[in-house]
Amino acid sequence: MDADRHLACLRALERKLLWLSSWTIHHANHLRERRDGLKVGGHQASCASVVTLMTALYFDVLRPQDRVAVKPHASPVFHTIQYLLGRQTRDALQHFRAMGGAQSYPSRTKDGDDVDFSTGSVGLGVAMTLFAALVQDYLRTKKLVPTDGAPGRMVALVGDAELDEGNVFEALLEGWKHDVRNVWWVIDYNRQSLDRVMEDRLSLQIDTLFRDMGWDVTVLKYGRRLEAAFARRGGDALRQWIDECPNSLYSALVYKGGAGWREHLLRDIGDVSGLRELLDEYDDPALHALMTNLGGHDLETVLDAFHGVRGDRPTCFLAYTIKGYGLPFAGHKDNHAGLMTPDQMELFRKSQGVETGREWEALEGLPVAEDELREFLAAVPFAQPAERRHSPPVLRVPDPFPVPKGSKLSTQEGFGRLLADLARGGSALSERIVTASPDVTVSTNLGAWVNRRGVFDRRRQADVFRLEEVVSAQKWEASPEGQHIELGIAENNLFLLLAALGLAGPLFGVRLLPVGTLYDPFIARGLDALNYACYQDARFLLVATPSGITLAPEGGAHQSVSAPLIGIGQPGLVAYEPAFQDELAEILRFALEYLQDENGGSVYLRLSTRPLAQPDRTLGPELRRGIVEGGYWLVPPEPGADLALAYTGVVAPEVQEAFAELREDARGAGLLAVTSADRLHAGWRAAQSARASGDAAARAPVETLLAPLAREAALVTVLDGHPAALSWLGAVSGHRVVSLGVERFGQSGDIPDLYREYGLSADAIVGAVARACLDRRA
Numbered sequence: 001m002d003a004d005r006h007l008a009c010l011r012a013l014e015r016k017l018l019w020l021s022s023w024t025i026h027h028a029n030h031l032r033e034r035r036d037g038l039k040v041g042g043h044q045a046s047c048a049s050v051v052t053l054m055t056a057l058y059f060d061v062l063r064p065q066d067r068v069a070v071k072p073h074a075s076p077v078f079h080t081i082q083y084l085l086g087r088q089t090r091d092a093l094q095h096f097r098a099m100g101g102a103q104s105y106p107s108r109t110k111d112g113d114d115v116d117f118s119t120g121s122v123g124l125g126v127a128m129t130l131f132a133a134l135v136q137d138y139l140r141t142k143k144l145v146p147t148d149g150a151p152g153r154m155v156a157l158v159g160d161a162e163l164d165e166g167n168v169f170e171a172l173l174e175g176w177k178h179d180v181r182n183v184w185w186v187i188d189y190n191r192q193s194l195d196r197v198m199e200d201r202l203s204l205q206i207d208t209l210f211r212d213m214g215w216d217v218t219v220l221k222y223g224r225r226l227e228a229a230f231a232r233r234g235g236d237a238l239r240q241w242i243d244e245c246p247n248s249l250y251s252a253l254v255y256k257g258g259a260g261w262r263e264h265l266l267r268d269i270g271d272v273s274g275l276r277e278l279l280d281e282y283d284d285p286a287l288h289a290l291m292t293n294l295g296g297h298d299l300e301t302v303l304d305a306f307h308g309v310r311g312d313r314p315t316c317f318l319a320y321t322i323k324g325y326g327l328p329f330a331g332h333k334d335n336h337a338g339l340m341t342p343d344q345m346e347l348f349r350k351s352q353g354v355e356t357g358r359e360w361e362a363l364e365g366l367p368v369a370e371d372e373l374r375e376f377l378a379a380v381p382f383a384q385p386a387e388r389r390h391s392p393p394v395l396r397v398p399d400p401f402p403v404p405k406g407s408k409l410s411t412q413e414g415f416g417r418l419l420a421d422l423a424r425g426g427s428a429l430s431e432r433i434v435t436a437s438p439d440v441t442v443s444t445n446l447g448a449w450v451n452r453r454g455v456f457d458r459r460r461q462a463d464v465f466r467l468e469e470v471v472s473a474q475k476w477e478a479s480p481e482g483q484h485i486e487l488g489i490a491e492n493n494l495f496l497l498l499a500a501l502g503l504a505g506p507l508f509g510v511r512l513l514p515v516g517t518l519y520d521p522f523i524a525r526g527l528d529a530l531n532y533a534c535y536q537d538a539r540f541l542l543v544a545t546p547s548g549i550t551l552a553p554e555g556g557a558h559q560s561v562s563a564p565l566i567g568i569g570q571p572g573l574v575a576y577e578p579a580f581q582d583e584l585a586e587i588l589r590f591a592l593e594y595l596q597d598e599n600g601g602s603v604y605l606r607l608s609t610r611p612l613a614q615p616d617r618t619l620g621p622e623l624r625r626g627i628v629e630g631g632y633w634l635v636p637p638e639p640g641a642d643l644a645l646a647y648t649g650v651v652a653p654e655v656q657e658a659f660a661e662l663r664e665d666a667r668g669a670g671l672l673a674v675t676s677a678d679r680l681h682a683g684w685r686a687a688q689s690a691r692a693s694g695d696a697a698a699r700a701p702v703e704t705l706l707a708p709l710a711r712e713a714a715l716v717t718v719l720d721g722h723p724a725a726l727s728w729l730g731a732v733s734g735h736r737v738v739s740l741g742v743e744r745f746g747q748s749g750d751i752p753d754l755y756r757e758y759g760l761s762a763d764a765i766v767g768a769v770a771r772a773c774l775d776r777r778a
Ligand SMILES: Cc1ncc(C[n+]2csc(CCOP(=O)(O)OP(=O)(O)O)c2C)c(N)n1
Pocket: 043, 045, 046, 049, 071, 072, 073, 120, 121, 122, 158, 159, 160, 161, 162, 188, 190, 192, 193, 194, 323, 336
């Protein structure tokens, strides 16, 4: 196909994308039954803004190994592209934003048409491409993937308002540190966000910022027609006028059309020699078309820019666009959620040569014959057969894990030792573990692992302190063989890196087992990014210490209170909080399997720095199962017992002390170790639904555990975290509950003082038991 025909086909598809994306949204809002009276929504203006950029990328520039994060509100454009490529059904488009249909925002897990990266929470998809590029580098540097082919480019189509999100800049700086390659960020610079038109001259700030971070910047400001007009007599003044035109005025004139442009141009620069003659050559619609001929809407300009990239340097394309380009509300500041009215849609349909009743036809009404377009589509490079969703084999996990030895150990230390053990052995599993930490590698006990496995860097870098014979327990040699990725403090970056590492299997065909460590309270700092990672079904192990008020003198502001509730509430993430080393070893073993299980997920371990005396025991199969399912009786209750204590994690000694004191009076009482409130709760919910669906025999582990207790038994629950994480236990069999935990925080102190202050001491537990028993009798 010659270049002219090629361009003609692209133009035809560009036009069809605008139509079908608008129609898909229109159909969802106006033509589908609405049973709940709620608006359906969709963003016709945001879609129109990126149609040219996405046409160029998907139908010409991208290769199958490239990966894209599409700005959330361009979801209909993405699905329409897939539809034209035969990879999305008409039914899914007809059910846009309905159950089972094309999703509001591109979704790896909910859409059927091969979304590379989910988007939705603005800024996160953007940064995700950078971390995916880093992961690709990791795999290629280690030759874990074939390196004969060209690397994939990790592309983000970025709404310009996304650049207000701090996580984008956190990622940029991290990318600079790691010398990131093969990332393209294509900024849809329509100078509009949701509410408003943006600041003038922001482009200069963006330009400088990206260059400072080591990126190439290509600005696509004007299209070919405008450039040609600038070259004419009077053209310099025209260029200067547009260059200086405030964004608000430009947008307003885009909305008003040809007459508005003419009036302003004549008033401002009408006396410039040649200008009037230049304008006279254009009638109003032609003048409007000229003045809106921005780089990001000019297919040839866009293609030249993308194809002009040489090498693998990260590149930012700043593409000037118009929000709603080609639609009646183009440029209007309120167009973000704007929808074309049925009358406007009718006019638009006619202008597109689409016949009534044939609105969904993929290739009709275009100035290029359908056969030619079909031939073109069949040859689109991106759509050539290639495996884009890999499922690499499962790595064997040793069973059981050796239990860290020592009479008094903290779970954090045990975790460090378990990883160090894995580092020592040369198993296939350990080769695929990648650790990462936002500047808390040493203080979260990853030191021994890093000493053995080294820090990852494309360039080999000696440990200067070692060379200079300065004694240090930490060996920080960096090399391509390293298996630890050291990040700056930004927690968002940790979660996005975990998301990218955790998708290495499906994206790049190599299973990695990412382990990220951080301080428990700072999960909240990156919570949206964590949620984002889980939503994409990325698989990783998150290890958080120190946690709770138990970090004592070091604590105060660092105490985490709601983290156990996050553990229960976060979909895609199973939370554990072990107390003892044998529990930890079993949970870590399980986690490495669960990460790889098709129906599994990610795992969060909430650990502590408080050393605890260890029980003298060897775990049998039943205990191991209990630990993984979320709980077991440390002291089983006698049948009909009327008291049980249930605890999670590091408060074990206080609970045991209280229990010993109470046992005299409360004969037959039980002591329940809850290793995972999250799993116990999930199991309970699952059993309830199973029973609701007719499986009368369904029984949750927690139901079985609590079964021996008397109906009127009292339960006292204790954890170093929000009491609601365990108080629900009372609802399982209708037991009365007194829950101890932490609802305030912020005080430094030692453990005796703090446990007394917050009511977690053995005395406080005994007191709670007394209250629970009194309540019961009342
Ligand atoms: C984290 C987050 N905050 C707020 C929103 C709501 N929101 C959706 S789009 C948008 C503005 C988008 O503007 P821009 O990125 O410029 O996209 P455009 O529609 O102009 O292409 C906002 C605030 C969101 N999706 N995510």
